[in-house]
Amino acid sequence: MERLNFRVEYNKWLRLFDSEDKNSILTQVINMLFETLIYKVILKARSIAPKNSKGKIKLNGAVHYLIDKCFFNCQLMTIRRLTDKGGDVISLHKLLNQMKGNCKYLTRENYFKVFEEQGYEYDYSETREKQNEYIDKNSRMGEVIVVPEELDWVKSEKLHSDFDKLSKSGPKNRGPGDIIDHSIFDKLLSELKSCENLREHVDHFIAHSLKPGKIEKLDEGSLRVNFENLWRAQQAVCKVTKFIYLYLLFRKDHELLPIPHGSFLQYIEDPLISKEGKKELRIEEEVFRDEIRSWKIEIKDICK
Numbered sequence: 495m496e497r498l499n500f501r502v503e504y505n506k507w508l509r510l511f512d513s514e515d516k517n518s519i520l521t522q523v524i525n526m527l528f529e530t531l532i533y534k535v536i537l538k539a540r541s542i543a544p545k546n547s548k549g550k551i552k553l554n555g556a557v558h559y560l561i562d563k564c565f566f567n568c569q570l571m572t573i574r575r576l577t578d579k580g581g582d583v584i585s586l587h588k589l590l591n592q593m594k595g596n597c598k599y600l601t602r603e604n605y606f607k608v609f610e611e612q613g614y615e616y617d618y619s620e621t622r623e624k625q626n627e628y629i630d631k632n633s634r635m636g637e638v639i640v641v642p643e644e645l646d647w648v649k650s651e652k653l654h655s656d657f658d659k660l661s662k663s664g665p666k667n668r669g670p671g672d673i674i675d676h677s678i679f680d681k682l683l684s685e686l687k688s689c690e691n692l693r694e695h696v697d698h699f700i701a702h703s704l705k706p707g708k709i710e711k712l713d714e715g716s717l718r719v720n721f722e723n724l725w726r727a728q729q730a731v732c733k734v735t736k737f738i739y740l741y742l743l744f745r746k747d748h749e750l751l752p753i754p755h756g757s758f759l760q761y762i763e764d765p766l767i768s769k770e771g772k773k774e775l776r777i778e779e780e781v782f783r784d785e786i787r788s789w790k791i792e793i794k795d796i797c798k
Contacts, residue, residue: 498596500604507593508743510584517584519576520748523735526572527751530728532758533565539762557766566719567700573727574696577689586686586734593742594679602657603670605744609653616670618647656741674742682734689727695719 512520540558543551578585593600606616615621625645632639658664661672732750739745767775 498599500599500601501608503596503599504604504608504743507589508745510589511738511743512745515584519584519586519589519735520739520750522572522576523732523750524752526569526576526728527732529565529568531751533561535759535762536561554766566724569724569728570692570696570700570719573689573692573724573731574701576731577686577693586731586738587683589738590679590682590734593674594676597676597679598673600674601670602654602661602668602672605653605657606650609744613644613646613649614653615647615650618650621645621650622647653744656744660741678742682737685730685734688730692719692723692727 509515510519512518515521536558540551540553543553545551575583576586579587581588603616606614621644625641625647628641628645629639654665654668657672657674658668660674660678662675663669663672735750736748739748
C-alpha cells in the first residue's frame with residue numbers, strides 16, 4: 495500500500511478550505527455571513543421604518559417578500575452545500591471525513607515538517623536559548639526589545655501545546671508519533687447535526703418537490719424554517735470552520751467577515767424610486783404581463 499505524502503495531502507485540504515476558488519469552504523462561509531449581515535441590517539431598518547396612520551410600516555411588501563424569499567433560499571442552499579455528504583464535493587463533511595480517514599498520518603512530526611519553512615521547530619530549545627541571549631545582550635532600561643522573528647520559539651510551543659490537546663497527550667510525554675485523536679472528528683461532525691433539518695428542507699422543498707403523501711410524514715423541523723433555525727445552523731458551521739482553520743490546519747484566526755470596499759450602507763437612506771418614476775414601474779409591469787400572456791402553444795400548432 496502506497497504511503498500517503500502528508501505535505502501533498504495537507505495542501506490539498508488547505509486548497510479545499512481556503513483558496514480563491516468560489517467553492518472553497520472559507521469563501522462560502524464568508525459570503526454566507528456577509529449576506530446575513532446585510533439581511534440583519536434590513537430587519538433592523540424594518541423595525542424602525544416610519545408607519546402609516548394604521549400603524550403599518552411604509553415599506554413595499556412585494557420588494558421585501560422577494561428579499562426574504564431569496565435570502566432564505568440562498569442561505570439554506572449554502573448550508574446544504576457546506577454540509578453535503580456526497581462524494582465529489584467541497585464541504586465540511588467531506589473535509590472532516592477525509593482527514594479522519596487519514597488520521598494515522600496526522601502526527602505531531604508530520605505537522606512540524608509541513609510548517610518548518612515558516613520557522614516552526616519540533617525541538618526549539620536552541621532557539622529559546624538564542625532568544626534569551628539576545629534579550630540579555632540588548633536589554634536597556636525603559637526600552638522595548640523587538641525580538642527577531644527567527645528567534646520566536648513561542649509559536650512552536652503553541653503548536654506543541656495545541657497538539658497535546660488534540661492527541662490527548664501532554665508536555666511530559668510528547669512524541670513525534672502522537673496523532674490527532676479520531677474522536678475530535680466525531681465531535682466536529684456531531685456539531686453539524688444541527689443543520690440536518692435544514693438540509694432536509696432544501697432536499698424536499700427547494701432542490702426537489704416532494705409529493706404531498708411524503709410531506710405528511712416529515713417532522714416539524716423539516717417543514718418549517720425561521721431565522722432562529724438558520725442562525726443556529728450558521729453558528730455550528732462557523733464554529734466547526736474556525737476549529738478546522740485554527741487547530742487542524744493550524745492557520746491564523748479568521749474573522750469570517752469581509753471588509754467591504756466603502757460602506758455597504760451607502761445610499762440606503764434614499765428611496766428606491768421617486769413618485770414621478772412610479773409611472774415607469776407601472777408600464778414595466780404591463781409590458782411583463784403582456785409578454786407572459788404570449789407564452790402559449792396554440793392547439794392548431796401542436797396538432798399539425
